[in-house]
Structures are given as structure tokens and as C-alpha cells.
Amino acid sequence: MTNQNAVPAEAVVAIAVAAVAAAASSPMFPYPPPRACGRKKKYVSQLELGGVRISAWMESMKASSPTHAKAAAALSAVAPSVDCVLEEQSAWAMRYPSALSMIEQIVSASKGKRIVMFLDYDGTLSPIVDDPDSAFMSNAMRAAVKNVARYFPTAIISGRCLEKVINFVRLTDLYYAGSHGLDIKGPEKPRHVKAKAQPVLFQPACEFLPTMDAVYRALFERTKSTPGARVENNKFCVSVHFRCVDEKSWSALFEQVRSVLKEYPKLRLTQGRKVLEIRPTLRWDKGKALEFLLESLGFANHKDVMPVYIGDDRTDEDAFKVLRERGQGFGILVSKFPKETNATYSLKEPSEVKDFLVRLVQWKRLSMKARTKCK
Numbered sequence: 001m002t003n004q005n006a007v008p009a010e011a012v013v014a015i016a017v018a019a020v021a022a023a024a025s026s027p028m029f030p031y032p033p034p035r036a037c038g039r040k041k042k043y044v045s046q047l048e049l050g051g052v053r054i055s056a057w058m059e060s061m062k063a064s065s066p067t068h069a070k071a072a073a074a075l076s077a078v079a080p081s082v083d084c085v086l087e088e089q090s091a092w093a094m095r096y097p098s099a100l101s102m103i104e105q106i107v108s109a110s111k112g113k114r115i116v117m118f119l120d121y122d123g124t125l126s127p128i129v130d131d132p133d134s135a136f137m138s139n140a141m142r143a144a145v146k147n148v149a150r151y152f153p154t155a156i157i158s159g160r161c162l163e164k165v166i167n168f169v170r171l172t173d174l175y176y177a178g179s180h181g182l183d184i185k186g187p188e189k190p191r192h193v194k195a196k197a198q199p200v201l202f203q204p205a206c207e208f209l210p211t212m213d214a215v216y217r218a219l220f221e222r223t224k225s226t227p228g229a230r231v232e233n234n235k236f237c238v239s240v241h242f243r244c245v246d247e248k249s250w251s252a253l254f255e256q257v258r259s260v261l262k263e264y265p266k267l268r269l270t271q272g273r274k275v276l277e278i279r280p281t282l283r284w285d286k287g288k289a290l291e292f293l294l295e296s297l298g299f300a301n302h303k304d305v306m307p308v309y310i311g312d313d314r315t316d317e318d319a320f321k322v323l324r325e326r327g328q329g330f331g332i333l334v335s336k337f338p339k340e341t342n343a344t345y346s347l348k349e350p351s352e353v354k355d356f357l358v359r360l361v362q363w364k365r366l367s368m369k370a371r372t373k374c375k
């Protein structure tokens with residue numbers, strides 16, 4: 001697959017998100033703020049990346065990871081009044097109810113089934129911060145994840161490289177999928193596997209390693225003149241962060257990235273929360289990683305499994321989509337703001353993720369106690 005083929009698939013989504021967001025008539029997409037007719041013309045550059053207008057990428061970059069103030073401003077630009085904003089939010093909350101308030105329904109749907117837990121890292125287990133190296137999870141969150149993993153097979157699926165995410169989480173007994181699922185490793189002594197299991201190790205993009213290394217160095221060199229830009233080597237992916245870049249320099253930064261990527265037709269560009277992500281053009285994502293892990297755990301074709309995936313980012317949508325398509329389990333989106341999603345439920349922030357995990361463990365303990373009493 002060439003870059004020309006690979007990029008549009010992701011970017012079409014970005015355009016769709018930006019376009020729908022810009023339509024004031026759509027109540028579910030309150031940001032980015034709608035553009036006045038003709039405002040698009042303001043973008044000087046109409047160059048294309050993989051057939052997609054750069055202006056669309058700019059819109060999408062603006063829409064990623066809104067801060068509270070920006071989202072509020074965006075909301076007020078779309079909605080005629082505060083009442084209307086509240087209406088939009090409560091409509092969204094009804095469509096994607098809080099997983100905390102739906103916990104009874106979630107656990108009752110799991111009756112006779114095995115819950116398998118999938119957790120994204122940044123923005124889900126750890127709060128979003130400016131410095132990617134300081135995205136630590138709290139000890140309370142670590143304890144909650146540890147307890148969950150005691151009762152349910154648990155995997156962390158992250159855009160970070162495997163080593164980094166393992167270092168942040170520091171828990172054995174978990175499955176880890178780094179680089180958006182391109183680097184998967186199971187625990188030394190798996191607890192929950194059904195049959196005799198092989199150790200889980202999977203790296204479908206090995207042959208891309210030299211390319212990823214080269215593109216990392218090229219991106220580092222090309223973007224170092226942009227104040228606040230940061231390039232992170234995630235082994236099978238490279239992240240170019242723009243969270244700390246002045247918004248006026250975003251298009252210049254995007255141009256720098258684009259000019260490097262022209263030399264790498266086997267790489268594709270996607271977007272996360274204030275981050276441009278460069279990865280191989282393989283048909284592999286967090287959704288595929290989820291399916292791979294279910295299979296590795298021996299649950300491939302089982303009706304008695306209920307996967308629950310919690311994540312906050314666009315890349316997590318691939319996993320939510322897989323769950324919807326399988327008609328199995330639930331996706332839970334972590335977001336304070338209305339967002340289009342394939343998830344079923346929502347949680348506002350990592351502290352609510354922790355509360356959800358704690359409640360799940362409490363329910364499991366109680367139900368195990370009740371079962372022992374009955375025997």
C-alpha cells in the first residue's frame with residue numbers, strides 16, 4: 001500500500017469530523033467552531049497530503065484535545081445560548097451514558113461471561129500533561145489496575161513504545177501492546193489463559209524498524225526550529241507533539257512533517273490529542289490488537305467473553321468499532337466534552353476510570369463471596 005492510498009483513509013475521517021463539526025446544524029459536534037463561509041479560503045496552503053487538503057488537517061489539529069476554555073469558546077460559537085449548550089451536553093450524555101451510572105447494567109450483561117479489560121494509557125490511566133515524559137499514573141490508579149488484573153485478563157494498549165508504557169504502569173500480570181498494537185507482549189506467567197498458552201510476543205512491523213529510526217531522526221532535525229515541537233520515538237511509531245507549539249506555527253510544523261513524509265511512502269500519518277503520529281502503512285491498529293489478544297487468550301470465537309475497552313483518543317475508536325462490529329462488550333470513551341464516538345458509554349476523566357475499575361472489582365469480590373456462601 002502506498003502513502004497515497006494509506007493517508008486518505010485516516011484523513012477522510014479527519015475531514016468528516018472537521019466538516020461535521022463545522023456544520024452548526026449538527027448538535028453532536030460542538031467543536032471546532034464553525035467556520036464562516038469563505039473562511040477556509042484564508043488558508044494559504046491548499047497543498048495535499050495523500051490527496052487530502054492541508055486545511056482539513058489544520059481543522060483536525062485544532063479539534064484535537066480541546067482544553068476546557070477552548071471547548072467552551074467553541075461551544076458558545078456554535079450554540080446560540082448557554083441553555084442550548086447544556087442541552088447539547090445532556091443529549092450527548094444520554095446517548096453515551098456514564099459507565100459509572102450504568103455499572104449495574106454492565107455487570108449484569110457480563111453474567112456467564114468472562115470480562116476482559118483493555119485500557120489505553122495516556123488520557124485514560126494518566127491525565128494529559130504538557131510533558132509526555134511526565135505522564136505518570138497515580139498510585140491509586142496503579143492499585144486499581146492491579147486489582148482488576150487479579151480478577152480479569154487485562155491489557156494496556158498504547159501509542160507509546162512498549163518499554164515506555166511498561167515503565168509507566170509497572171505491573172506484571174498484564175498484557176501490553178505498545179506502538180498502537182505493533183509491539184505486543186504477554187506476562188511471564190499468565191493467570192487467565194484458557195488452555196495451555198504460548199508466551200505472547202508479536203511484532204508485525206519488524207521490517208519497518210530501520211525506516212522508523214530514520215524518519216524519527218529526519219523529523220527531529222526538520223522540526224527542531226519550531227519552538228515547543230517535540231518528536232517522540234515510539235519504536236514502531238513516531239509522535240510529533242504540537243501541544244506546546246503556538247497555534248500560529250501549526251501549519252508550518254505540519255509542512256515540516258509533510259515534507260519529511262514525502263520521502264517515506266510506506267508510512268502514514270494519523271492524529272491524536274495534539275499529536276501527529278507516523279506509523280507503517282500496515283493494516284494494524286488498536287482494534288486489530290484487541291482481536292489478536294482475545295485470540296491469544298483463547299477467546300477467539302467464544303460467546304462467553306465480554307471485552308471492555310476504555311480509551312480517550314481517536315486511535316481508540318478502532319477498538320470501539322471492532323467491539324461494535326463483533327456485537328460484543330462495550331467501548332467506554334473518556335471525555336469531558338461531546339465527541340463523535342463508536343463507544344457505548346463514557347467517563348469524564350482518569351479519576352472516573354479509576355472509580356469504575358474499583359467498582360468493578362468490588363462487584364466481582366461480592367459476587368465471588370455470594371457464590372462461595374451458596375456452595
Ligand SMILES: O=P(O)(O)OC[C@H]1O[C@H](O[C@H]2O[C@H](CO)[C@@H](O)[C@H](O)[C@H]2O)[C@H](O)[C@@H](O)[C@@H]1O
Pocket residue numbers: 120121122123127128129130131132135157158159160232234239241243272273274275277313315
Ligand atoms: O495510546 P495512548 O496511550 O493514549 O498514547 C497516545 C499518545 O499519548 C502521548 O501523548 C499524549 O499524552 C501526552 C502526555 O499527557 C500529551 O502531552 C500529548 O499531547 C498527548 O497527545 C504520547 O506522548 C504519544 O507518544 C502517544 O502516541
